[in-house]
Amino acid sequence: MRQLSELDASFLYLESETTPMHIGGIYLFDASEQKTPLAFSTFVAYLRSRLHVVPVFRQRLKEIPIRLGRPYWIDDPDFSIERHLAYVSLGEHGRRDTLETLASKILEEPLKRDRPLWHITFVDGFRLNDDDPDSHGFALIVRLHHAAIDAFSGEDILSNLLEYTPEPRPIHAPRPWQPRPAPSEERVMLQAGANILRTPVQFTALAVNAAQATARGLIQKQLRKLPMPFPLFSAPHSPFNRQITANRQIVSANVDLARLKAIKATLGDVTLNDVVLGLCAETLRRYSVDHKADTRKSLIAMTPISVRSNSLRRATGNQMSAMLLDLSTCEPDPALRIRRIHWNAVASEPYREAIAADRLTELLPSTMLALSARLYSELQIAQRYQPAFNLPITNVPGPQVPLYLQGARLVQQYNTAPLFDSMGLVIVAVSYQGSLTLNFTLCPDVVADGASLAGYVEESLDAIETAANSLEPEEDSEEGYASSHQTLTDDVLTALEGVLKKALHRFRT
Known part of the structure; x- marks a missing residue:
């Protein structure tokens, strides 16, 4: 059991x-x-x-x-x-x-x-x-x-x-x-x-993790090297964030993994995952522009991260953490955007390590957890406020050798992920045998003309290759980019200060 x-x-x-x-x-x-x-x-x-x-x-x-x-x-x-x-x-x-x-x-x-x-x-x-x-x-x-x-x-x-x-x-x-x-x-x-009696222990463990994250964040804030994490419900409204229906559509596009690796080598200090995220970001930006969406604010992605141990692997259950990542879609240069995505991912690393996604729910009893999930959908909380993030993007490394089933070779795989309230699009990137497949699972009643996303992928890859070959190293300045996030830090602290003032006022009255 x-x-x-x-x-x-x-x-x-x-x-x-x-x-x-x-x-x-x-x-x-x-x-x-x-x-x-x-x-x-x-x-x-x-x-x-x-x-x-x-x-x-x-x-x-x-x-x-x-x-x-x-x-x-x-x-x-x-x-x-x-x-x-x-x-x-x-x-x-x-x-x-x-x-x-x-x-x-x-x-x-x-x-x-x-x-x-x-x-x-x-x-x-x-x-x-x-x-x-x-x-x-x-x-x-x-x-x-x-x-x-x-x-x-x-x-x-x-x-x-x-x-x-x-x-x-x-x-x-x-x-x-x-x-x-x-x-x-x-x-x-x-x-x-027995599990209920262990709740205080869970609360203590969660509090310790939260305290560690807070202390780490305060130290980094003082050093002005890393930004504070995004405030909740701060992602901009986008064409992908509306009430979904039961209808689903699958759109996929294949790209040569060697082209992505060449972009990584050209840009230098970035990862292959950064390049994949940059390709997704450029695709989403092109779709948004063609569909007259506001692109002045950057889209925020939720990126799951596996915390599965290589020495003790279970093929069941969810063993992952997650972080919110700024896709820098307000940056017009697609190559410079990849460098900024890389810096955003590095900046978010301490926060994703501090509290894993499954730890954030330990404090809630199962009844409250179920009720919260149901109310989130039925009260359309995501419709009344800005979304916490615009879409999930998962990059899953697959086998680079061919797989077979009784002599028949697996030549292509498409992967889908679930949609939920106010999230009409999710992207799953899977690599297999030297090819990367971008899989878009979408609700066609929310994401109009979803089939066009496949065409935007090829256009985006061409644009990134052209921009990467012409990007000069000095064009990307982390110091200048960090200063823009210090304003976000101040905004977060100001918002928290306002919440505390309101709470103290209610307590006094």
């Missing part, structure tokens, strides 16, 4: 009919070299033989009565792999646009809570090349709940399920498995009570 973390549980509480909280994937396989196509029955047998490498595939949720505590993962005594699989044959309509439409509809559906939180649709009759009827292939449309995995562990699961050689692995009989007995209601209630 393994309890969900606070962060894992929050993805359950945020879920609604219009905001399914699962991570999705569309995986395209080339079967043109195979003598016989991979049959669905063979895929089922293969997956059944590999279930032991992903234990969460046979675990379902055990809720705590009246939400006195977070749910637990328990073995599903009624587990049946057939309840998690579906078969679709595209027949004569096996084009890529048909597959994307099908995937969008499937990914709109929430996962059922009475069983393990995953589902795979096997799509047969798919053609990798719309103009070549002999380019046989198949596709997998995968849904995995965000409460069970994050984007980084999702790649681990994929690597464990697939093969690294074109020679098909023999399909053995599945390992014997017996579900562990479900815990009694009495045990669950006793465990919930």
Whole structure:
């Protein structure tokens, strides 16, 4: 009986009919070299033989009565792999646009809570090349709940399920498995009570972390080397921040990873992740300009960061921190913007290390956490105030060697992430075999003409390459840029001073 973390549980509480909280994937396989196509029955047998490498595939949720505590993962005594699989044959309509439409509809559906939180649709009759009827292939449309995995562990699961050689692995009989007995209601209630008694310890741990972050921030403020973090709800309004519906659209664009590495080498002291973020920023800026949006204030991205230990890796759960990052979209030079993004990321590092995302919810009981998530959506808090950030951007390094499924090579993967209230766009960047795919998951009722984002990516990459080759080293001055953030620091302190004055006034009266 393994309890969900606070962060894992929050993805359950945020879920609604219009905001399914699962991570999705569309995986395209080339079967043109195979003598016989991979049959669905063979895929089922293969997956059944590999279930032991992903234990969460046979675990379902055990809720705590009246939400006195977070749910637990328990073995599903009624587990049946057939309840998690579906078969679709595209027949004569096996084009890529048909597959994307099908995937969008499937990914709109929430996962059922009475069983393990995953589902795979096997799509047969798919053609990798719309103009070549002999380019046989198949596709997998995968849904995995965000409460069970994050984007980084999702790649681990994929690597464990697939093969690294074109020679098909023999399909053995599945390992014997017996579900562990479900815990009694009495045990669950006793465990919930014990967790409640530990709340003061959690509060103390959180307070220590917060104090460390505050002390570190004060020292850096005095040294004037690093800015204070962004005040909450300070991101500008953008075309991506409106009330979403249940409709989803998937837009993807591929770029050569070598071109991004060349830009990194030209710019010098930046990371490949900075270049990817710069490419996203230029794409978003071009979209905003063409759609008459106000670009005078810079967009703010929430960037998840894996804190998963390399020595003790779990392929389940969310082990990540997050930071708010200024994308500097108000800077017109796309190459200079990448340098500023790098400096912003370095400046935010102490704050992201001080308090991880899952620690921020430890203070709230499960009932309050669930209520807060629900009220955030139902009261449309993000609509009434400025958003905390404009969109999430996740960069997931993938394998650079080919992967196979029973001899069929994985040639392309598209990854999606969940949308939630007032966040109509999320970007997931995944690299595989020397190529980077920018995946845009969007609500078409919020992000108009979303398909145009793919075209903006190529235009943006060309513009960054041109600007990087003409950018002089002295054009970027960290000292001058730091001074602009000192004004932000003063604004934050002034705002906090006002809050304290109001609180003291209310206490006195």
